[in-house]
Amino acid sequence: MTRPLFSSTIAGSLPKPAWLAEPRKLWPAWKLEGDELAQAKADATLLWIKAQEDAGLDVIGDGEQSRQHFVHGFLEHVEGIDFEHKVRMGIRDNRYDAMVPQVVSELRLKGRVHAAEARLLRAHTQRRIKFTLPGPMTIVDTVADRHYGDRVKLAMAFAELLNQEALALEADGVDIVQFDEPAFNVYMKDAADWGVRALERAAQGLRCTTAVHICYGYGIQANVDWKATLGEEWRQYEQVFPALAKSSIQQVSLECFHSHVPPQLMRLLEGKDVMVGVIDVASEVVETPEQVADTIGEALQHVPKRRLLPCTNCGLAPMDRAVALQKLQALAAGAELARQRYG
Ligand code: ZN
Numbered sequence: 001m002t003r004p005l006f007s008s009t010i011a012g013s014l015p016k017p018a019w020l021a022e023p024r025k026l027w028p029a030w031k032l033e034g035d036e037l038a039q040a041k042a043d044a045t046l047l048w049i050k051a052q053e054d055a056g057l058d059v060i061g062d063g064e065q066s067r068q069h070f071v072h073g074f075l076e077h078v079e080g081i082d083f084e085h086k087v088r089m090g091i092r093d094n095r096y097d098a099m100v101p102q103v104v105s106e107l108r109l110k111g112r113v114h115a116a117e118a119r120l121l122r123a124h125t126q127r128r129i130k131f132t133l134p135g136p137m138t139i140v141d142t143v144a145d146r147h148y149g150d151r152v153k154l155a156m157a158f159a160e161l162l163n164q165e166a167l168a169l170e171a172d173g174v175d176i177v178q179f180d181e182p183a184f185n186v187y188m189k190d191a192a193d194w195g196v197r198a199l200e201r202a203a204q205g206l207r208c209t210t211a212v213h214i215c216y217g218y219g220i221q222a223n224v225d226w227k228a229t230l231g232e233e234w235r236q237y238e239q240v241f242p243a244l245a246k247s248s249i250q251q252v253s254l255e256c257f258h259s260h261v262p263p264q265l266m267r268l269l270e271g272k273d274v275m276v277g278v279i280d281v282a283s284e285v286v287e288t289p290e291q292v293a294d295t296i297g298e299a300l301q302h303v304p305k306r307r308l309l310p311c312t313n314c315g316l317a318p319m320d321r322a323v324a325l326q327k328l329q330a331l332a333a334g335a336e337l338a339r340q341r342y343g
Helices: 034-055 115-123 136-140 151-171 188-202 221-228 237-245 263-269 289-299 321-342
Strands: 078-091 096-109 128-134 176-180 209-213 251-254 273-279 308-312
Touching: 034 115, 034 321, 096 151, 115 128, 128 136, 128 151, 136 151, 136 188, 151 176, 151 188, 176 251, 188 237, 209 273, 237 251, 237 263, 251 263, 263 273, 263 289, 273 289, 273 321, 289 308, 289 321, 308 321
Parallel strands: 128 176, 176 209, 209 251, 251 273, 273 308
Antiparallel strands: 078 096
16 A cells, blocks of 8 residues: 555654643643543544544544553553652653653553454554654653663663563554664663664564654643753754664654754755654644645655655643644644645
8 A cells, every 4th residue: 555645643652632632741740530431531532533534634543542651651551660659750851841751660560451442443443543752861860760770671671571562553553663762862861872783672573654743842831831842943853863764663753843953954864754743732722734744845855755644743631622632633634635735
């Protein structure tokens, strides 16, 4: 099956309905428990599958409706992690504090992590589906280590577990497995030294498409404040893209619209599909299809047409639900307009 030009997709997360979890929070509390919670997660997933299809997106995700947070959702299914005794820790180089679980012994998967939502997604759309997992380096940055004592060893241990789940997702019919690595934009040297290697371990043996999402974070205040300190040109990608270009990972997601990333940095990803962020997740203002098509046009100066995939800058989880829906529509309409303009 050939992919449509400017095949559109989201980074991953979408807002949870208010009947499922507290709205507009990064670590929202669930509103239900037990079987009722499981059913409500499935209902919310179905709702967003339909909404993404109706908006006209080409690649559909589960909107991460079944996980409280993009990292901790995975960790809840890992043996060797103590969720009962969370500790406060500065994450992303102390950009903000989070209550994080602790690694207390050798790590093992308790079983499948995302089988239910991946199979639900596969059963309810004919379109290509993408499933997101946290990347090993970002996991290491979102957990307190009391056992391994070495970030690289810990990352490789997580990479093995991620690989087990990724291979199982592929068997469930997932077309694209994406690893989220916002930490790559914080620890650039480590990312190039071992982060990409850990990522490749997580993707080892996959025959489906593989992707990595690297961003400047959700549109929360701590991130807005941090971005204000990064200066006129954000050149973080410059340090890790050359390592990714040499890697086995096929697609790379980056921020573009309203960011200060010099667009020519996309040239460092020669040979890769580039998921270009055309939707700002830090603003409630909904982009117009013209703005989205303009951003695609600018990116076309640096990325071959067939390699350009319009995307959101990051996940939409902490946003207003109605605004998020309109942003999905703008993304798909903008991609369609770009097909007319540049096709
Ligand atoms: Zn992101």
